Structure formats: C-alpha cells, structure tokens
Amino acid sequence: MIHKHKHDAPKAGNFVITLGYNHQNETDKKQSYKHQKKNNMTKRLLLISNSTNYGEEYLEYTKPHIKEFLGTAVKEVLFIPYAGVSISYDEYTAKVAAVFLKLGYNLKSVHHCDDPVAAVEEAEAIAVGGGNTFHLVHMMHETGVMDAIRKKAGTGTPYMGWSAGSNVACPSLKTTNDMPIIQPKSFETLGLVDFQINPHYSDAIIPNHNGETREDRIREFLIANPEMIVVGLKEGTMLRIEGEDIEYIGSKTIKVFRKDQPTLEFDKNASIDFLK
Numbered sequence: 001m002i003h004k005h006k007h008d009a010p011k012a013g014n015f016v017i018t019l020g021y022n023h024q025n026e027t028d029k030k031q032s033y034k035h036q037k038k039n040n041m042t043k044r045l046l047l048i049s050n051s052t053n054y055g056e057e058y059l060e061y062t063k064p065h066i067k068e069f070l071g072t073a074v075k076e077v078l079f080i081p082y083a084g085v086s087i088s089y090d091e092y093t094a095k096v097a098a099v100f101l102k103l104g105y106n107l108k109s110v111h112h113c114d115d116p117v118a119a120v121e122e123a124e125a126i127a128v129g130g131g132n133t134f135h136l137v138h139m140m141h142e143t144g145v146m147d148a149i150r151k152k153a154g155t156g157t158p159y160m161g162w163s164a165g166s167n168v169a170c171p172s173l174k175t176t177n178d179m180p181i182i183q184p185k186s187f188e189t190l191g192l193v194d195f196q197i198n199p200h201y202s203d204a205i206i207p208n209h210n211g212e213t214r215e216d217r218i219r220e221f222l223i224a225n226p227e228m229i230v231v232g233l234k235e236g237t238m239l240r241i242e243g244e245d246i247e248y249i250g251s252k253t254i255k256v257f258r259k260d261q262p263t264l265e266f267d268k269n270a271s272i273d274f275l276k
C-alpha cells in the first residue's frame with residue numbers, strides 16, 4: 001500500500017536551504033510549484049535511481065519494491081533492453097530475467113518480438129533498464145515503442161525503470177548524465193510525469209577537478225528550461241507513483257531544483273505532493 005505523507009519538516013543538509021517549504025499554505029505551494037497537471041488517475045510507475053548499490057548484488061535493493069509494485073496479478077514483464085551498449089541485448093535480458101524469475105515473474109524482451117509495438121500493447125507490465133540514455137531513446141523512437149509505451153503506461157499498465165529507464169519516464173532525456181553517443185530522432189521521451197529526474201544524483205565534488213558538479217549541470221538545464229522541476233534521485237532511492245499518490249522510497253534525501261530557487265531537500269517523511 002502507498003501512504004500519503006505527513007507534512008513533516010524536511011531535514012536540512014549541509015548546504016541545502018529548505019526555505020520553510022512546510023510552512024507555506026496550500027495556495028502558496030500551488031503557486032510556487034505551478035506546472036501542468038495531466039490525467040494521472042490510473043498511472044502506476046516505479047522510477048528507480050540505479051540498478052545496483054555499491055557492494056550489492058544486481059538490483060538487490062530494488063527487489064522488495066519491485067515485488068510490492070508488481071504484486072501477484074502480473075505474470076510476465078516486457079523488458080526494454082535498448083539502453084544496453086557494452087552488453088548485448090541477449091546478455092542484458094538474461095541478467096535481468098534471472099532477478100525477475102526469483103521474484104516470480106517471467107521476463108520477455110522486446111528485442112525478441114517480431115512486432116515491438118504489438119508486444120507493448122499486449123504487455124502486462126513494462127520494465128526499462130539502464131545504460132546509455134541516448135541509445136535507449138534512439139531505439140525507442142526507431143522501433144515505435146516510445147509512443148506505444150506512452151499510451152500503454154498512460155492508461156494504467158505498470159511501468160518501472162531504473163537509471164535511463166527512469167529518465168525516459170520524464171518529458172525529455174535532457175537530465176541524463178550520459179554522453180550523446182548516438183543522435184535520437186528527438187529528445188522527447190514518455191512524459192509520464194511532468195518533472196525531470198536526474199538519476200544517480202550525487203553531491204560529490206572531485207578534489208582538484210574543474211569540471212561541473214551535478215548541481216551545476218542541472219542549473220544549466222533550468223536556465224534553458226525555466227519552467228521545469230528537476231528531482232535529483234540519489235543512488236538507492238526511487239519514486240513510486242500510484243495515480244494521484246507519489247511516494248519517495250529510500251533512506252537518503254531527494255533534492256529538488258527549480259530555476260532561481262534555492263535547492264530543496266526532502267526526506268521520506270516530507271510531502272512531495274507538489275510533484276504530482
């Protein structure tokens with residue numbers, strides 16, 4: 001079951017301003033987090049930051065959440081392996097199938113289907129794996145599954161993704177961390193949520209390194225895309241969306257970025273309803 005959260009005060013991180021988010025009244029919140037509302041009534045999404053935590057088995061920390069999300073009604077999951085670049089689709093599918101089988105689900109990969117669009121239309125549930133986001137998006141457009149999954153997940157078929165698979169649930173791929181190794185037809189992705197996710201979000205600063213921090217890169221995105229909200233999803237965390245409910249799962253905090261606004265940080269007791 002998914003629970004609505006109390007408006008407990010989010011914990012402030014070392015350099016994060018919470019701006020008294022929880023002291024705002026509902027009207028203020030609506031005004032400050034204005035974005036278009038879609039028909040979310042039936043959506044079921046599990047958007048996971050990363051497949052594997054440091055030192056753990058593949059997909060280990062996600063297992064109870066996948067099981068709870070897919071439940072017992074789902075028997076077979078359609079896998080989208082197109083983010084795989086340095087691993088073949090067959091190898092990737094076998095790796096993921098081994099995990100899903102232990103959880104009680106058969107995994108069928110879209111690359112084994114003669115008609116990828118029909119496979120999506122018939123799917124009981126869809127899982128999109130991580131890898132290179134540009135490759136994933138290129139292939140999703142090429143095969144036609146981008147539009148098919150948008151329709152299918154938009155009407156209630158459970159959709160889960162990790163890393164690149166979470167990023168593509170957003171309006172565009174523009175908050176990926178990946179290199180543009182291939183040019184997709186469009187940067188537009190599924191738009192199952194209205195905000196952007198930055199997977200594997202990290203505050204890490206490499207000593208003596210002059211490249212941009214992750215926050216710098218997200219702030220650049222916001223200058224070019226001023227209406228957007230970006231959620232920095234740290235490793236080991238995920239968002240679960242059930243119709244109108246949104247739940248944040250994980251022991252770390254999430255960070256929320258908006259143009260010209262201080263970074264907000266939320267723990268799992270704080271309400272993130274403004275993302276709906």
Ligand code: ASP
Pocket residue numbers: 083129130131132133162163164165167175176177178199200
């Ligand atoms: N390369 C990541 C993945 O595992 C995506 C990202 O870092 O943006 O899918």
